[in-house]
Amino acid sequence: MDSIIALTNWVTEQTVLYTVIKIAAIIVPLMLGVAYLTYAERKVIGYIQVRIGPNRVGPFGLLQPIADGLKLALKEVIFPAKSNLYLFLVAPVLAIGPALAAWAVMPFDATLTLANIDAGLLYILAITSMGVYGIVIAGWASNSRYAFLGALRSAAQVVSYEIAMGFALVGVLIAAGSLNLGEIITAQQGGFWNWYWLPLFPLFVVYFISGVAETNRAPFDVSEGESEIVAGFHVEYSGMAFAVFFLAEYADMILISMLASVLFMGGWLSPFQGIAGLEALFSWVPGIIWLLMKTCIFLFLYLWLRATFPRYRYDQIMRLGWKVFIPVTLVWLVVVATAQVFDIGPWFTEAVL
């Protein structure tokens, strides 16, 4: 026992080592989450389409993502002869770097954060806005027409939807009076009806749909639209280089889902807060469980959307982003600011500054 305490003491003293351990404690479950998100995706879409989905590898096909990962890791990485080799290799790294770095400020619980920084929301916006470079550079460096078209589509789409997404986040930070993610959650204290999804409902919808567009998922997946441009920006990638793009895309999906639950659904707060009997009954559940459950709801929405809607036409994507979402967010920002000034409802009574 003494040796364990001594060991933990020694570990906490080594701040660099301790931080590395904490980073690993985020990334390893995240990667596992990504693996089983692909499994969940195939199962959910399978059942929606009255199929069974993967069921051969392991019980209920549970080992399928492991087998897929192994297969990708063992495959040969092919370098197109006329590609820009250096940028071709840097592109997947640029895709996954921001997707992982954004997790640094995520509040998993009241005290469980890697870096509790003041401008957490700004940090996430800034870091996620860099994810598009992986796609753009991959498309250009491949020296292939299909990949290039995918990259161009993705660049224009991501930049357009980032504006609507940014405005939706501005609404949240006006309501919470803080850029710190932990403080945004505590500002939503008081149960289901006090979360921001209700007063900021239009922003909530815009945020999630923009999130789907930002991650290039169906029905906004024109950057890899199979029917037109084969597989878009990653046509030329194979093996592990392709797998890294895949990891980045799914890590981004989980990130957007968790952010939606942090910003609009009360993060790690219990949904039974303020309900006399149920609050005590469920008080033993740790906050991270609530957060993960909320995240799973949004992830299911992602899969549901993919199984339900056909792909958008490109000009309609642009129209939705610029002519529908941005005006909606601008109008609702005025509403939120007015409500904040006049302290309306339980949501806007928090003292600012």
Place this chain on the structure above:
Amino acid sequence: MEQVIFYCFAALLLFASSMVITVRNPVRAALFLILAFFTSAGIWLLLDAEFLAMTLVLVYVGAVMVLFLFVVMMLDIDLAPLQEGFTQYLPLGIFVAALITIEMIAVLGASHFGLDIVAAPIAHPEGYSNTKEIGLLLYTIYVYPFEIASVILTVAIIAAITLTLREKKSKSQDIDKQIKVQAKDRVRIVKMEAVKKQESES
């Protein structure tokens, strides 16, 4: 420790910015410019200016440079004619460069920005929020310049949009009409009586 980080970032920034103007491929130059923005954001973070640093990354790296890269990638720039006459214009180039350097030294040198005139930034106490400070300044002391700048930007946006609003003669689509379309507008079902073939025709 902070000094080591500063010098690392500064060296990287100088390297990146010199690569922007020396590298031949325009896409690579744009990528080095992105690296330069990113490292200067890092240096601003060391100054506790987190709002400025994040906004630099968000606006310039996340949006402006994406569009820049978009354009540069689409242009198939032929480098040979651009490099013609390099030696011919070299003296003029050197003269202009030297002039700019002298000007910069005169304006930004130690006589105007030395430590005796502008004090070194002090370490801020814990709980200092750069975002809040900037917000307070912008909306109190500098509120009129801020408002004027925003009006000018709005005018610029409207101007840019009107420039693109030409009369459309090509096959442009009215999406509102497309969405309103219903099956009965497109498909006409015609009921016809079955007719027996006339034998007499043959």
